Amino acid sequence: MPARCPAAITLALLLLAAWASPGQAIYADQAGQHDWLQQHVGRVSLAAFAAKPRARLFVASRAGAVAALSLKDGSLLWRRVLGEGDAATALQAAGARVLTLSGGGAQLTAWDAATGAAVWAANLAGSSDLAGPDAAALAVVADGKRSLAVAVAAGSAKGFDAVTGELLWTASLPSTKSAAAVKAAPAAAGGAWVASLQPGASRLAVDLVSPTGELVSSIVLGAGAQLSSTQLLLTEAAVAALSADGTQLCSAQLEQGGGSGSLGCQALASLLPPGTATEGAHLVAGTCSQHAALRVAGGAAALALGSGSGAAVTAFVPGAAASGCFRGAAGGQQVAFATPSAAGLETRVLSAADGTAVEAPVSVAGLAPQRVSGKLVGVAELFAAPLNMGGSQAVSQLAVFDDDSLALVRGGAQAWLRHEELASIRDLLFTDLPAPTPENEAQWLASQPSLRQSLAAQLVALKVQASRVGSLPLASPEELRQLERHKAVTSDKLRPTRDPDGFRKQLVVLTAGGKVLALHNGDSRLLWSLDFGPGAGLRKLALWRVPHDVQHDIEVVALAASPDSVTATVMNAHTGKILQTLTAPASQAAGAADGAPDVLPLSQPVHDGTADQHVFVVAPAGTDGAAAVLPDTPAARAAFVAARPGFAFWRVDEVAGAVRGYGFTESGAVEERWSAVLAPPAPAGSSATQQRILALAAHTPGEAVGSPARVLGSGELKFKYLNPNTLLVAVGEPRGARSGHSGGDDSAAAGPRLTVTLLDAVSGRVLFSQTHEDATGPVHAVLSENTAVYHFWGSEAHRWQVASVELFDASPTTLRVSDLAFSETNTTTSSWDVPPIEAGAQTFLVRHAVRGLAATRSARGNTAKQVMLLTTTGQVYLVDRRLLDPRRPIVAPGQKPTPQQAAEGLPPYQPELPLQGPMFATLDRQVARLSGAAVEAAVLESTMLLAAHGLDLFYTRLTPSRSFDMVPDDFPYALLVLILGGLTVATVVLKFITRRTAVKAKWL
Incomplete structure (x- = not known):
């Protein structure tokens, strides 16, 4: 009997070790523990409130996003990102549909208001038929019980059923052809008004189209001054425009019947209160019939348009931003105003007819953004509409601040705030959090659950672990939710202090608008922010x-x-x-x-x-x-x-197609030390396509190198050429540069070439160079240790390709493997030494189009290297460096690698890199408009931290060599305690039984 106890203990420990070993996949309750995704829309330029079928806010941004936001908390209900360089120029909510104009006004798209799915789309014109994004317009008009989408572009108006997308009619509008500006609005008597302005003209053409597509009337309105093509406003019963110099406002009422008329023009200086700064004047579109809003540098005004003597100011608020005029819940036409102040954002709603207060001024204390200089952050755009939410009727105001942040104010209080400035990150830096102190530790402990709650959560965790073994749902859904809440509250990743493993850090980011923010990497919460402004x-x-x-x-x-x-x-x-x-x-x-x-x-x-x-x-x-x-x-x-x-250091001369190296004289002056003309300008009159410098890449400073040599399968040592001053330069033709190319030049007949050169940035010496035939840009490259990897387009193969180059020092050496293991060796090479270099290069096919390349890095360089492909689909794909090794052996089909090949651990050569789902660092997430990634090494060698940014911001941990130096996060501590407790009880019982058996044996 005593001999069975060690065997039982051994078996239990083996089972426990097998349970705790890292697996190939993660469980459902582990997803999101160490990764998060912040989705943004960017700087909002258009917005529409919708009360039916559900109260929602629809927005479009300059970054090309169309999205629906919750009016309750500002969360993203759905989002669609348009093509690169595209953005919506018009946005209309029409019941179950959200309509947008994009593609410079040439594309009309209807989105499902509930899900964001594209329901139907229509091409209105060719890209060359429109003078600009202001040359197309969209209006939603009522046609009986259905909504009619009237889209105007390139000399015609088209009527679509807003729900089904059926084209109902097409009307010819010659006045809108070649127009610089076109506006459309519902007509009070039915149908739609269409106003158009030709480039540099001083006359407006206004057409009335019936709901059936008939041209009812055409009006020509003249002004005494040239009109602005960007400041044209059209309402149900009036039209207004600013003069080209921005000093006059011209307006007129609209009536059915053709003919000609005139616009009443007034100087803004006389229209507005004396002393008001009138610079930057622009009209704010709305949904009123004869009222509008005007904003100038000195404030904002509500206007009555088209009266006998011209426009009249009914209300003026100094220093404010104004929304478009809208109809109030109880009737009447209203304008909302927002004024930044040190006490908070002051909001008010005034009647557009007489300027009386509809909602009294209220200061929202939580919205008082200031720049570092002390200057208040202004409101760039303001959108407002009356909505019934929670049984109360109030005007909801959406403020877009100059720092790109987005806030909703309702009932004089802040409903929510979104930091949309994070959609334009320019630089990102990882830093450590503060060290633990008695104060912050006490604050953390005070927020933790009680002992009783922790024990209850451990019992639920035991049920979850048992469910995985027996495939039985032992834990109820409510218990699972309680366990998730417990994990979220007690997770060490949320502590406000650093940890010894280097996992808890903060992300310090710099935005394009000059704002610096710090985020906690545990849950992306904002720690602090400073606004320097774009002028900094x-x-x-x-x-x-x-x-x-x-x-x-x-x-x-x-x-x-x-x-x-x-x-x-x-x-x-x-x-x-x-x-x-x-x-x-x-x-x-x-x-x-x-x-x-x-x-x-x-x-x-x-x-x-x-x-x-x-x-x-x-x-x-x-x-x-x-x-x-x-x-x-x-x-x-x-x-x-x-x-x-x-x-x-080095600089690029784009005109000369050269890379020049610089240094400093003894007096500290800059001097040029070398020059390499790699893309000389084409001779005058030559039909050859101009070669350009497409990409440059250099080493990341401070990269840790685990070993200066590689041990081959034969036991031979190959020493890496580790020169931190290596520079990669790619020269070739941009993709599509030869479209429409003609001529009999020999270089054109030979096809495009891509030449990649590795230079020493100190001496200018060429280390390696190779040319790819029938290859073009775009080119993206990365350097890590002695390896260069670059991505380009293969014209002949019509595929994306990745090439890798490895450099080795071919100097004879007497260094042995034991010297590398037990002595300190130099891991860099001097630029002044000129050793013979052995290079290996290989090219592979790859399925991904990329926006950039990066490389992982660990604290000591011992963790397996991976190359990160920042794909155009918004994902980060990890490629094991061994798959890119130029020395991958060629193994015939049906044969096995030789012992030497197998000992080196390189996979057999294949022309295409494999696509493996688990190698996506972003998992099932997508970072819209992915533009860059930052990697930070943790203290533990196995782990590194990744932050990828673009329109969105994504964070995760990477373990290329698995977590070989840490306990898994899902380690079953409760099960361990249970097993140890059981073994202790078993040991006591067995000891008692053994002693009793021994006593009985002595009496026999």
Whole structure:
């Protein structure tokens, strides 16, 4: 009996180890534990409120998104992203359909209001038939019990059934052909008004089309001044336009019957209150019959249009933004106003007829955004409509701020706020969170569940684990929801402090609008934000100062460059407090071409005893200009002087098709050291297609290299050529450059070529070069260790292709494997050494079109390398570096690899890279308009953090070599305690039985 106890314990431990081992897939309740996706729409330019069939808000953005938002919490109900470079120019809600004009006004699309599915679409005109996006218009009119979509473009109006998309009629409107601006609006008597303005004209043509497509009347209205083609407004009974110089407002009432008439024009200076700044005047479209809104630099006004003496101002609010005029719930025509103030966004609703208050002014304290300079962030657009929600009738106002954020105000209170500025991230940086302190730990513990609640959650977790074994749903849906809530509250990933494994960090992002925000990587919550504004010219984020101890805060810097200086704004990464602003001059030599200076980091920070201070060198444009350092301290200047002999950088001369290398003289002046003309301009009169520099790629600074050599299957050592100054330059033709090309030039007959060259950025020496026949751009490339990978289009194969190049140092060496294992070796190669280089290259077919390439990196470089393909479909696909290895062996079908080939671990060569679902880092998510990705190594070697951004923002963890140095997150701790407790009880019982049996044996 005693001999069975160790066997039972061993078996139990083996079963437990098998249970806890990492698997190939994740369970349903594990999805989303370490990844999240923030979906955005971007800067909203159009909006429509809908009360039926459900109360919703439909928006269209400059980024090309069409979406439905919940009026309750602002959540994204559905979203559709148009093609690259496309955006909606008109948006109308028509019951169960949402109608948009896109493609420059040439495409009419109907979306299902509930699901966002495209129901029907119609082409209105060719892309060359329209003078611009303002040359097409859309209106929804009533035709009995159905809604009629009237679309006007390129000399005709078409009537569609809004629900089915059936084309009901087509009407010829010659006045709209070649027009610079076209507007359409429902007519009070039925049908639709159509107003058009020819380029540079001072007369408006207005046509009335009946619901059956008949041209009822045509009117020509003249003005005494040239009219603006972008400031034309049409209502049910009036038309208005601003003069081309923006100083006059011209308007007239609309009546049936043909003929000609005139527009009553008035100077804005006399129409508005004295002293009002009238710059930037524009008309705001609405749904009223004879009223509209006007916005100028000094404020906003409600207008009565087309009276006998012209337009009249019925209300004016200084410093405000105005919505379009809308019909109130109880009748009457109203205009909403929003005024930014330090106390909050002040909102009010006034009658457009007499300016009386419909809703009294209310300040929304939560909406008082300010820039760093103290200037208030203005309201760029305001949309409003009366809606009945929750049994109360009130005007809902949607404010689009100048920083791209989006807020809904209802009943004088903030309903929700969306940070749409995150849809335009320019740079992204990972930094550590603050260290644990008694204060933040106490705050965290106070938010945690009680012991009783934790025990109940562990019991539910046991039921879930047992369900996986027996395939029986032991846990009820409500218990599963409680378990999910418990996980969300207790998850360590949400702690506000850093962890020893380096998993909890914050994402510091810089947006195109000049805003810097910090997000927690656990759940993407906003930690702090600073708005510098687009005028600050911020273009890059970087670490500034990293303390040696964890009790002090990390500092980051935002860099901005102008032709004559560089500004560095230093911020506390944990609080967002601005610590200092430094300026370095960028003195240029006389006659130097205009351009921003280069801001170059030194490869190693300066150790000042308490922290690592990162140093940046400011290299002015041109040559002979004196360099400056940031910060301008003795230690920083000494570090630059020490690094100056080997310090090098490069610039691209697009006109000459050259890459030029630069360095610094002993006096600190910029000097040109080498030049490589790789894409010389075509001779004058030549019919050859111009070669261009399509892509450049360089190493990521500070990349960790696990080993300087590779061990082949034969036991031979191959030493990597690890030169951090390697530069890849791709020269060729952009895709489609030869469309319509004619001529008998020999180079044209030979087909396009793509030449990829690897250069030493210090000396300009060519390390490797190869040419791909029948290949064009776009080209995307990445360098990692001794490998270069680039992606291009193969014209002959009509497929996307990926090529890889590996460089090895072919110098003879006496280094042994034991030296690599037990001694410290150098993992870089000097640019001044000229060793013989052995190169291997291979090309593969790939299914993905990409927007960029990147490479994973770990803390020490020992984790398996992967190349990240940032696909045009908005996903990040991981390719194992072994699949891109040029040395992949060729194995005949039906044969096995040789022992040496198998020992090296390379898969047999195949012309096409395999497509494997588990290799999508974004899982089943899509990052719309994916534009970039940032990778940060965790403290644990196995794990790295990935953030991909575009219109959306996605975060996840990557473990290319599996989590070999950590316990899985779904480790069944409760089961472990149960097994150990059971083994303890079994041990006690067995010991008692053994002793009793021994006593009985002695009495026998």
